[in-house]
Amino acid sequence: MLFIPIIYFIVFHYLPLGGIVVAFKQYNIFQGIWDSPWVGLAHFKEVFASGEFRTALKNTIVLNLGELFITFPFPIVLAVLLNEMSNQRMKKLTQTVLYLPHFLSMVVIAGIVYQVFGTSGIVNNVLSSFHIGPVNFVGDSSKWRAIYWGTGIWMGAGYGMIVYLAAMAGINVELYDAAYMDGAGRWKRIWxxxxxxxxxxxxxxxxxxxxxILSISFERPYLMGNVLVQDVSSVISTYVYSVGLQAGRYDFATAVGLFQSIVAVCMVVAANQVAKRLGEEGIM
Incomplete structure (x- = not known):
């Protein structure tokens, strides 16, 4: 039973790791990976000297920190509220409705965002009836970030809610009964x-x-962004797309990707060590 999964991971996850050497070579598509000349750390020096990369790095960190601190608590709140709901039919309906956006294509979601917040969208049509606007929500940098994070809440809160509901399903009911016998109300039992x-x-x-923190999807900032907000919507994934695929610099793009992966591993290890020092189990 394990044979097929093991083969899958070897073929699609471990063998491609050999392509990392492209980050240290002047890759030529006609010479191939192994015959291309070595350039050492030249691509990494160019990456850190690039103003476009620094902008993309800053935007990636800002958007992901917003995701961490703004959107992260919402699934927990939704899971707690649903867990306290006594009407099982309404609970299942609410859970389905909240989880549904997770299955929508990012193309569809980006289209909905522009239909709702565009200059001729639903929100501006409502504002115009009160003689306000139009407000360029998707063309203003600060407003675009708020819409980006709000879209993340709408898309991902349902999935995270399922994870926490599963964790709550494993809580011993006797703990709630004991707290109730001790006089704890609903909010105290939650806390x-x-x-x-x-x-x-x-x-x-x-x-x-x-x-x-340094990993961000390509579709969401690319499809939701536009030239008016490029100063905040340009992230590492879109930068890799522009220099790697559009400009054909596969070696340079590989160096950027390797930098992302190394930082991600370091961040996970550091966060895990902090969690253990605070008395938690961590993941390793």
Whole structure:
């Protein structure tokens, strides 16, 4: 039973690691990976000297920190509220509705965002009826970031909620009964029973999100961004796309990707060590 998964990981996850050497070579598509000349750390020096890369790096960190501190608590809140809901039919309906955006294509979501917040979108049509606007939500840098984070909450809160609901399902009911017998109300039972019991799951999810500080999807900033907000929507993934695929500099793009991976591993290890020092189990 393990043979096929092992072969899958070897072929698609471990063998491609040999391509990392491209980051240290002047890659020529006709010479191939191994016959291309070595250039050492030249690509990495060029990466850190590039103003466009520094802008993309800053935007990636800002957007991901916003995801970590702004959008991360929402799944926990939703899971707690659903866990306290007594009407099972309404609970299942609400859970389905909240989870549904997770299955939508990013192209569809970006289209919805422009239909709602565009200059001729639904929000501006409502504002115009009150003689306000139009407001360029998707063309203003600060407003674009707020829409980006809000879209992240709408897309990802349902999935995270399922994770925490699964953790809450494993809580011993006797703990709630004991707290109730001690006179604890609903809010105290949430604070003293529910949240402490799901703390290991929260810590694990936090460590995984900290490791993604420099990793960001390509589709969301690329499809939601435009030339007016390029100063805040240009991230590492779109930068790799422009220099790697559009400009054909595969070696340079590989150096950027390797830098991302190394920093991600260091962030995960550091966050895990901090969690252990605070008395948590961590993930390693």
């Amino acid at each position: 003293h029973v529910t949240l402490p019991q799901i703390r290991p799951t929260v810590v694990t999810m936090t460590i995984m999100n900290v490791g993604k």
